[in-house]
Amino acid sequence: MREPTFWILTALAAEPRHGYGVIREAAALSGGQITLQAGTLYAALDRLAAEGLVEVDREELVDGRNRRYYRLTNSGAAALGAEAERLRAGLDVATAQLKRFGLGGRVAW
Amino acid sequence: MSVLSRPSVAVDPRLVRAYRRLLRVYPRGPRREELLDTLVECAAPGRRRPAPREVVNLICHGSRARLGRPKSRGIVVLALFVALAGGFLGAGVTNWLGWQRVRPLPAGAEIRETVFPGLTVWGGGDAADIVDQADGEGIEYGYAVSWVKHTAATRDVAAYTAGVRTRLEAAGWTVASVDPPLDQTDVVGATPDDRGGSFTATRGALGLRFSDYYWPGRPAYDGDGNATYFLWQEPPSWLEAVTWLGFLPGAFLAWLLTGWASRRLEPNPTMSTPAATGAVLGVLCVVPATLLTLSGGGPADETAAPSWQGLAFAETTPTVLFGIVAALVLLAAAAQRPPHRLPQWRRWAAKPLGVVVRRGPSAVVALTAAVSLLTGLGVYRLVTQHTLPGSCTPSVPSGIVDPPSARMSHQARVFISARATEDQRNLAEAAIGRGYGGSASFTGGPRSSGFTGPYCSHGQVRAEVAEALPRFWTVELASPGLFGGLAAEMIAMPAVVAVQHV
Numbered sequence: 001m002r003e004p005t006f007w008i009l010t011a012l013a014a015e016p017r018h019g020y021g022v023i024r025e026a027a028a029l030s031g032g033q034i035t036l037q038a039g040t041l042y043a044a045l046d047r048l049a050a051e052g053l054v055e056v057d058r059e060e061l062v063d064g065r066n067r068r069y070y071r072l073t074n075s076g077a078a079a080l081g082a083e084a085e086r087l088r089a090g091l092d093v094a095t096a097q098l099k100r101f102g103l104g105g106r107v108a109w
Numbered sequence: 110m111s112v113l114s115r116p117s118v119a120v121d122p123r124l125v126r127a128y129r130r131l132l133r134v135y136p137r138g139p140r141r142e143e144l145l146d147t148l149v150e151c152a153a154p155g156r157r158r159p160a161p162r163e164v165v166n167l168i169c170h171g172s173r174a175r176l177g178r179p180k181s182r183g184i185v186v187l188a189l190f191v192a193l194a195g196g197f198l199g200a201g202v203t204n205w206l207g208w209q210r211v212r213p214l215p216a217g218a219e220i221r222e223t224v225f226p227g228l229t230v231w232g233g234g235d236a237a238d239i240v241d242q243a244d245g246e247g248i249e250y251g252y253a254v255s256w257v258k259h260t261a262a263t264r265d266v267a268a269y270t271a272g273v274r275t276r277l278e279a280a281g282w283t284v285a286s287v288d289p290p291l292d293q294t295d296v297v298g299a300t301p302d303d304r305g306g307s308f309t310a311t312r313g314a315l316g317l318r319f320s321d322y323y324w325p326g327r328p329a330y331d332g333d334g335n336a337t338y339f340l341w342q343e344p345p346s347w348l349e350a351v352t353w354l355g356f357l358p359g360a361f362l363a364w365l366l367t368g369w370a371s372r373r374l375e376p377n378p379t380m381s382t383p384a385a386t387g388a389v390l391g392v393l394c395v396v397p398a399t400l401l402t403l404s405g406g407g408p409a410d411e412t413a414a415p416s417w418q419g420l421a422f423a424e425t426t427p428t429v430l431f432g433i434v435a436a437l438v439l440l441a442a443a444a445q446r447p448p449h450r451l452p453q454w455r456r457w458a459a460k461p462l463g464v465v466v467r468r469g470p471s472a473v474v475a476l477t478a479a480v481s482l483l484t485g486l487g488v489y490r491l492v493t494q495h496t497l498p499g500s501c502t503p504s505v506p507s508g509i510v511d512p513p514s515a516r517m518s519h520q521a522r523v524f525i526s527a528r529a530t531e532d533q534r535n536l537a538e539a540a541i542g543r544g545y546g547g548s549a550s551f552t553g554g555p556r557s558s559g560f561t562g563p564y565c566s567h568g569q570v571r572a573e574v575a576e577a578l579p580r581f582w583t584v585e586l587a588s589p590g591l592f593g594g595l596a597a598e599m600i601a602m603p604a605v606v607a608v609q610h611v
Contacts (some may be wrong), residue, residue: 001303037163038147039170040139046179065146066139 002082007034008044009053009072009080016057016071019045045070053079120149126160134171136372175368175373183385188367192360192390194395196427199359201399204352208238211342214253215315223256223506224273224319224338225279228257231597234590237517238342252341254588257277259323263336266321268308273319273338283318291322300326316341330536339588366435369431377445384438393432395419449584503569503578505560508594508609515610517587521546521595522609523564524579529604534580535587537602541584545591545600549582563609579606 001009010033011017011025020073022045023036041093053076072080127150132141146161159167178184188609202510214236220228222460236251263269272544274284291305298423307320374381488580552560555575562569564578568602586592589610 002329015289019143020150023132023151037166038144038151039163039166042144042174043179046174050178062146065142066607067137067146086601 001079003034004036004040005044005078006047007036008041008048009083011052012072013080016069018060018067022070029087033071048076052076055090059078074082120152121155121157123157124152124159125149131164131167132157133172135174136177136368140174166314172364175365175372175400177368177372181479184371185391187385188371188386190365190392190396191367192364194392194399195363195366196356196360197395198400198431199355199357199362200352201355201356201428202359204348206561207345207348207351210436211238211345212314214340214342219280220317220338220340224255224317225257225336226276228263230255230257230259232337232588232590233340234588235517236588236590240519248342249401250344252339252588253590254337254339254545255590256335256337256594258335261335263321264323264325264333266304266323269336270308270319270321274308274310277310277317277319277546280312282312284308284310288320298326301325302326311343314343314345316343317370330539330543332539335545336351337545338418338561364504366439372439373442380441380445382534384441384508386439387434391431391438394430394434395428397529423434466505498569499536499571499574501561501570503570503574505579506609508607509600510607510609511596512610515589515592516588518592518610519585519589520611521586521592521610522607523549523582523584523595523599523605523608524563524607525581526579526604526606529580533602533604537599538582540598541582541595543593545588546582546584546595547589547591549584551582552581553580563611 002005003100007026007030008022011022014025017025019038019041022041023038026036039051045054046078049070052073055073060067060069062085123171125145128145129141132144135144148159173185176188178269187444196502216233216235221233232253233257234253236253244468257263275284278284285308286436287308288306291303292304293299302323302325304323305321307318309318311317312495313488318339318340319338322451324331324334327333370384370388371381374384406504508523523537523541525534538551554560555570555578560578561570561575562578563581583597586595592610596610599608600607
C-alpha cells in the first residue's frame, strides 16, 4: 500500500469525509507530513472505490456545488488493519535491531 | 500551511475560471465539480491562479481519468502505445502535407542540354516525390533518369565526365562528391579497358548524379554502356519540423479515443478483451513500420531511402490496417450504449424495416425471396464471367502504347510474338537491358501465372486462343520517363509486337 492510500484510508476511518476533509485530516494525522494534491486524492479514491475499500456515503449541496462524502467499507477497514499490522511488525523488527546496535530507548519515535 | 487553512470566504473568480479550464482535462461528469469544490477549499486566500504543481498533478491524473478503469495499469500502457501510434500517424499526415509543397522536377531542356549538349537524350520527365522501387531498394526519393547511347565523345569517359562537371559548375551547380575510380576487382566478365566515372552535384533543392560507363568487351547485343544522369528534388529543410508538428495532435487524439472506447467498454469485459487485442494489433501495424522508417536515411542521393521525410509514404500500408482495426474497436465501443433517440438518418433507414415487420410474414418471405434472387443472379454472373473458358475476348496491344494515365508509372510490358524463335527472344531480352529497362521478368505461356492479366481484366480465355497470344516481359523502369527510350529500342526488334506503359 502506498503512503497516500494509507493516509486516505486512515483519514476515513473515524468518519465519512469529503475531498477537502480527507486532505485536511490526512495532513493533521500525519503531523503535516502528507500534503495530498486534489488530483492524487481523487485518483486514489476512484481506485479504492473500484477495489471496494471505500464507497460514497452521501452527497450534499454546498454553495451550489455537489459535495460527495466517502466512507471506509469493512474491506477497507480490514485492508487498513492489515497494513497497520505490517507496519507495526516492521517497526518491531527495526526497533529490536536498533537495540542490538546500541540505540535502544533512544529512538526518537 | 495552505491545506490546513480554512476555506477562503471570497475566492478570486479568476482562480475559479482557471480551475474550470484546467478541469476539462477530466472526462465530462460530476467529478469536475467535485474537484473544483476541493480545489477552491484548498486554495490559499488571495491566490489568483493554480500553482504549477497543481497544474501538473491535475493534467496527469485527469489524463489518466480519461481512460477509466482506475484499477488497471494495462490500460495506461496500452493508451501510451496507441498514443505513440497516433502520434506517428499525425506526423505522417503533416509529412504528406509538407510534400505537397515540393515542386515537380524541372521539365525544361536546360539541364539536359548542359549535361548532354547535341545528343539524343532518352528518359527525363517527372517522378513522384517518393517512390517504392520494385528493385529491392524500397522507399526512395523519386528521381528521373536521362541517358544517352554512347558516342565517340562519351566513350572517352574521363574527358566527358570532366566536361560535364565544368558545364554544370558554369550553370550554377556545386559538385558535392566525386566517386572513386571504377573497381572491377572480382567482377565477372570485366576487362582492363572498362571505364567509369560518376559524381553528385546540387543546385538549390535539386540533386543530380552523373555517371558514364564504358564496357568495350561486351557483346554488341548487350551494348557497351551509356552515360546517364539522375535528377531528384532534395526535401526542403523545413520538412522535418513540419513532420513532427503533427505528432502531438495525433497522439492527443489517439489518447482521447482510447479513453472514450475504454470507458464505453468498461461495463462489458467480454467486449473489452477483443477491443484491447485489436488495439494492440493496430499498434503493431504502425509503430514497428515507423521505427524502421526512422532508422533509415542518410545523405540524399538517387538511392537514398528517406527516413522521417518519407513517413507518410512508408506508413501507407500499415495505416490502412490500423484504420480498419481502430474503426472496429470504436464501432464496438459505440455499440455499447445506443443513444435513446436515433439520429434522423437512422430513423429513415429503420422505417422500411418497420413496415416489413408490421406487414408480417408475407413481407418477410417476399423480401427474403428478392434478396435470394439477386444474390443468385450475382453469383451466376460471377461464375460465368470469371471461370468459364471463353468468357473473355482478349484485347492484344499493338505498337507503342503510352496512355496519359501511365505518365508516372514505373511499369512497362514488352510483347513478343508467340511464334518468335529463341534467338529473337534472347536478343529482345538483351535489348531491354540496352534500353534501360531495369529488371524484366518473362511470362512465357498460357500455363504461367498471370498470363492473361494484360489481355483480360476478368474472365477466362479459351485455351487455343491463349496459345496464340504474345508472350511478354514485365519491366520495372527506374523512372517513368524511361519508357520512351525503351519503346524506341524494343519496337525495332524482330518479333516484338507491342511495348506498353501500364
